[in-house]
Structures are given as structure tokens and as C-alpha cells.
Amino acid sequence: MRRLRALRATLAPVVAGLLLLPAAARAQAKPLVGVEQVKDMQVALFVWPAEKGVILPPVHSHPHGEGEPTGPATHHLEVTVFDTVRRVNVPYLTITATVQNRLTGRSFTVELPPMIANTFHSGDNVTLVKGNRYSILLDISPATLVRGQAQKEVWGSPIRVAFEYDYR
Numbered sequence: 001m002r003r004l005r006a007l008r009a010t011l012a013p014v015v016a017g018l019l020l021l022p023a024a025a026r027a028q029a030k031p032l033v034g035v036e037q038v039k040d041m042q043v044a045l046f047v048w049p050a051e052k053g054v055i056l057p058p059v060h061s062h063p064h065g066e067g068e069p070t071g072p073a074t075h076h077l078e079v080t081v082f083d084t085v086r087r088v089n090v091p092y093l094t095i096t097a098t099v100q101n102r103l104t105g106r107s108f109t110v111e112l113p114p115m116i117a118n119t120f121h122s123g124d125n126v127t128l129v130k131g132n133r134y135s136i137l138l139d140i141s142p143a144t145l146v147r148g149q150a151q152k153e154v155w156g157s158p159i160r161v162a163f164e165y166d167y168r
Helices: 002-020 023-027
Strands: 032-038 041-049 075-083 094-101 107-112 114-116 120-126 132-141 159-167
Touching: 032 159, 041 132, 041 159, 075 094, 075 107, 075 132, 094 120, 107 120
Parallel strands: none
Antiparallel strands: 032 041, 041 075, 075 120, 094 107, 094 132, 114 120, 132 159
16 A cells, blocks of 8 residues: 555656647657746646647737737647645636847747636737847736635736747
8 A cells, every 4th residue: 555655656747748738749849948836736838839729710800019029830849737735727827928038138028818628728829039048927817707715815826937039
């Protein structure tokens, strides 16, 4: 029985990490920019080519931000937040991404609306310039859900994580 508990404790984080990744990302992990653990939340950022990210309608659900290059979307930002204690993807989060071009210093902010595909996530299409390195800062506000008394503190704290992405 002790061995089973030890095995379960060892495998649980690995299985949780695999569940966090959508099936397409498990098959082709290249779009995964990174995963950050903040308390009991695991935040993953994926950057897909825009033609892979489907948003119906519109293709670009936000106006071009100050500093965002104009033109057709080149990438789809996808953020998945996984609760490692409850072992579920967290839906209905308010997530904003501040994307800064590290070469020019110009930045723009975009809200990533909740979406569903292989799993609950948040995302939107953006335009990036090839040959640049980007800093992507994610500000994640608590889920806007009606909560039962026992869950009043669940998913109630904001999260801030940063990632670096090279568009070559």
C-alpha cells in the first residue's frame, strides 16, 4: 500500500502536466513556450501559427494595440491554466497579455477571451514581426464564477507570469 501511495505521489505531477497540454501540443510540443507553477496553478503559454488558431468570428477579436504591428495576424496566443490540486483546467479567467518587442521596446496589450477547443483555455490572434524576441507578460485575474461556500477562496488570487518568445 505504501508503494502504491509513493508511486501515485510521484506520477501525479507528471500526469497533471500531460493533461495540461492539448493533444496537438503533446504530438508537436514546439508551440509550447513555457510552463510556470504559481502556488497550485500551472500556467502554460503556447504560440501557434495564426492559421492553426481558429477564432470564429472574427479573426482578430481586438483592435490593434498601441505598438502592435498592423497587418494580418501571424500568431495565436493560447494560455491554459491547470489547477494541480483539483486536477482541472480553470475556465472563465480574465487574462491579458502584454507583448513587448525586446528589440524595439514597443509593446501592446491584448485581452485573451475564454475559448474551448481540446480544453478550456484563453487566446487570441496577434501580429508579430519575424526576426524578433518578445517578452510576454500574462496577468490572470480570478475566475468570474459563482462559488459555493466551500470554494469561496478557490481560484481567487491574481497571477502574473512572464515568458520569452523568439519569432525566427
